[in-house]
Amino acid sequence: MKHAFIFPGQGSQFTGMGKNLYEGNSTAKSLFEAANNILGFRISDIMFAGTADELKQTKVTQPAVFIHAVVAFKILAIEKPDMVAGHSLGEFSALVANECLSFDDALKLVFIRAQAMQHACEINPSTMAAVLGLDDKKVEDICALVKDEIVVAANYNCPGQLVISGSVKGVEEASKLLKEAGAKRTLLLPVGGAFHSPLMQPAKEELAAAIKKTSFNIPVCPVYQNVIAKAVTEPSAIKSNLIAQLTSPVRWTQTIEQMIADGATHFTECGPGKVLQGLVQKINKEMKVDGIG
Numbered sequence: 001m002k003h004a005f006i007f008p009g010q011g012s013q014f015t016g017m018g019k020n021l022y023e024g025n026s027t028a029k030s031l032f033e034a035a036n037n038i039l040g041f042r043i044s045d046i047m048f049a050g051t052a053d054e055l056k057q058t059k060v061t062q063p064a065v066f067i068h069a070v071v072a073f074k075i076l077a078i079e080k081p082d083m084v085a086g087h088s089l090g091e092f093s094a095l096v097a098n099e100c101l102s103f104d105d106a107l108k109l110v111f112i113r114a115q116a117m118q119h120a121c122e123i124n125p126s127t128m129a130a131v132l133g134l135d136d137k138k139v140e141d142i143c144a145l146v147k148d149e150i151v152v153a154a155n156y157n158c159p160g161q162l163v164i165s166g167s168v169k170g171v172e173e174a175s176k177l178l179k180e181a182g183a184k185r186t187l188l189l190p191v192g193g194a195f196h197s198p199l200m201q202p203a204k205e206e207l208a209a210a211i212k213k214t215s216f217n218i219p220v221c222p223v224y225q226n227v228i229a230k231a232v233t234e235p236s237a238i239k240s241n242l243i244a245q246l247t248s249p250v251r252w253t254q255t256i257e258q259m260i261a262d263g264a265t266h267f268t269e270c271g272p273g274k275v276l277q278g279l280v281q282k283i284n285k286e287m288k289v290d291g292i293g
Helices: 019-024 026-039 043-049 052-056 058-076 090-097 103-123 136-145 168-180 198-212 235-247 252-261 275-283
Strands: 002-007 083-086 126-132 151-158 161-167 185-188 264-270 288-292
Touching: 002 058, 002 090, 002 275, 019 026, 019 043, 019 058, 026 043, 026 058, 026 103, 043 052, 043 058, 052 058, 058 090, 058 103, 058 264, 058 288, 083 090, 083 252, 090 103, 090 235, 103 198, 126 168, 136 151, 136 161, 136 168, 151 168, 151 252, 151 275, 161 168, 161 198, 168 185, 198 235, 252 264, 252 275, 264 275, 275 288
Parallel strands: 002 083, 002 264, 264 288
Antiparallel strands: 126 161, 126 185, 151 161
């Protein structure tokens, strides 16, 4: 029986996030103030009282979700994790939880990642869409039918829910074919670009340079990384997988299944929202699932 801690990604943010932690705990307050100093602006003010539009700015969203998740874990987690995983951006929070990265270094990388991804989105206008009600193989096969445009399977969230990513035309064409093939629904997502697709290559190169200069420690427990959906403890491999993540799919279904196969019986989501708790229950309803934050 193992206790897994999981960390959410972009899209979980909400106005007021983390305010209760800041006001109720001196350690939390010091972490928020450290983050403000590292970033060079008071992200805590935006998190606590900013508008939804302000929170949607890429330079705000990714660090905000990361900070909230890590502070929640450090302040509220009663047990130590036996294993960790994070959904996309959440992998950085997971690497602080298992002591592979320091809070400061991880936040600096998250901020670089956010800005690099925003830049990549400006170079290549692109988008993502959720596909409901088709098996993964069918979605992959249909994406492969789209010629002269980029569109790929990007997020394997749970059985029957997969997100595709690519050029605007590619995603539109694939969505049409997927509906014809029996998808219950295809839904364009309110994102700035084609995350976890080849269109993120410019961001990948920028992030890679920063990761290679950053010190990664031997973690206290395995991280199950998005790219391979397996346990990793070797710092050099963790670095490589973290770089590859930007242009590779998030294999969340496979990650949770592997964690369960390796003994996980209890999943705790740390940070804003309950999205991952719902996905775990859809993957395996026998699991104990809860959240902190």
